[in-house]
Amino acid sequence: MRRRHPQVINPGLFAGSNDHAVYWCRQQNPLASAAALARGDEDFEWSLRHPLKPGDLIVTALESSPPLIVSLEVIEEDENEEITYRNLAIFSDPISVIDAQHLIGAQLPRRSQYLKQPLAEKLLESMGALIADPRPIFITAGPCDALQSAQANEVLSVLAVLQKGSPWEQLECRICDREILDEPEAHLPHVDQHGLRWEIQEHVDEAVLMCSDCHDMAHQPTLQQLRNYARPACPKCGERNPRQIIWGMPAFIPDPDDFVVAGCVLPMGPMAQWECRACSSRYLVADAGELAYPELMVHHE
Known part of the structure; x- marks a missing residue:
C-alpha cells in the first residue's frame, strides 16, 4: 500500500497491555470525531457510557463505511486526582474494524462498552498485526x-x-x-x-x-455566493461575506441581512465600508497612501 505519511508506532505499544481493561468507544459521527482528534479538541463529547478508571485503555472506532479504528488512549489520574486521558496513537493509516473482526474470529460491539478480557486481548493483538501488515481497503x-x-x-x-x-x-x-x-x-x-x-x-x-x-x-456557486466572494475578506478573521455599512439616513428600507445602518454621527477620518458577519469587525478598502486610523482595520489597495 502506498502511504503518504508512514506512521511510526512504538512496537511495544500493544505488548504488556493485556493487564489493562479495554473500553470499546463506538462513535456515530465519523467526521466530527475525526476532526476532534485532529484538532486535539478537549471539549468534544465522546460516547462513553460508563465511568472510566485510571489505567483503562480506550479504543475508538468510527461508524464510517467501512468502520475504522482510529485511536488508542489511556486513562490517567493527575496530581489533583482529576481523571484525564493521554493519546497513545492516532491511526491515520486505515485499520478496518472488519479486518480486526476477521483476525479475532468474533464480532465487536456496535455500541460503546467495556470488552471482556479475552476479547480485549485479541483486539489489541489484531490491531498490532494490522499495523505491521496492513490490508488494502x-x-x-x-x-x-x-x-x-x-x-x-x-x-x-x-x-x-x-x-x-x-x-x-x-x-x-x-x-x-x-x-x-x-x-x-x-x-x-x-x-x-x-x-x-x-x-x-x-x-x-x-x-x-x-x-x-x-x-x-x-x-455550483450561486450569484449571491459569487457576490460574497468578490467582497473584501475581514482583516481579523478572514470571513468573506460582510454586510455593507450605510452611514446617515438611507433613502430605502435596507435588508438587515445585507446592510448595517451605522447612524448619522459620522466618524473622524475614513468611514468603515463593511461589517464582518462572523466577528462584527468593521473595515474599509483604502489606497495605500491613505491614513489608517488605529481604531479602524483597513484593507490597502
Whole structure:
C-alpha cells in the first residue's frame, strides 16, 4: 500500500497491555470525531457510557463505511486526582474494524462498552498485526456532493482529516486558507468518479479539505455566493461575506441581512465600508497612501 505519511508506532505499544481493561468507544459521527482528534479538541463529547478508571485503555472506532479504528488512549489520574486521558496513537493509516473482526474470529460491539478480557486481548493483538501488515481497503466511490456526501466518500474525508490535521496547527481550508471551525468537508476533484472501485489509501491524498462555503462554490456557486466572494475578506478573521455599512439616513428600507445602518454621527477620518458577519469587525478598502486610523482595520489597495 502506498502511504503518504508512514506512521511510526512504538512496537511495544500493544505488548504488556493485556493487564489493562479495554473500553470499546463506538462513535456515530465519523467526521466530527475525526476532526476532534485532529484538532486535539478537549471539549468534544465522546460516547462513553460508563465511568472510566485510571489505567483503562480506550479504543475508538468510527461508524464510517467501512468502520475504522482510529485511536488508542489511556486513562490517567493527575496530581489533583482529576481523571484525564493521554493519546497513545492516532491511526491515520486505515485499520478496518472488519479486518480486526476477521483476525479475532468474533464480532465487536456496535455500541460503546467495556470488552471482556479475552476479547480485549485479541483486539489489541489484531490491531498490532494490522499495523505491521496492513490490508488494502476498497470502496465504491459515490458522487461528490456539497449537500450530502456519499457514505463511501465520507471515509476518505475522515482519513484526510486524520492525516492532514494536527493538534498543533489549525485545520485550514485549502481554498480560502481560513480555519475550519465546523466539520471539514472533502472535495473530490474527479467528475467521473461515481461507481469507481477505489483502494482507499490510493485516493485519500486527492481529497481536498474545504470549509462548507468553498465546497458549495466548487460545485455550483450561486450569484449571491459569487457576490460574497468578490467582497473584501475581514482583516481579523478572514470571513468573506460582510454586510455593507450605510452611514446617515438611507433613502430605502435596507435588508438587515445585507446592510448595517451605522447612524448619522459620522466618524473622524475614513468611514468603515463593511461589517464582518462572523466577528462584527468593521473595515474599509483604502489606497495605500491613505491614513489608517488605529481604531479602524483597513484593507490597502
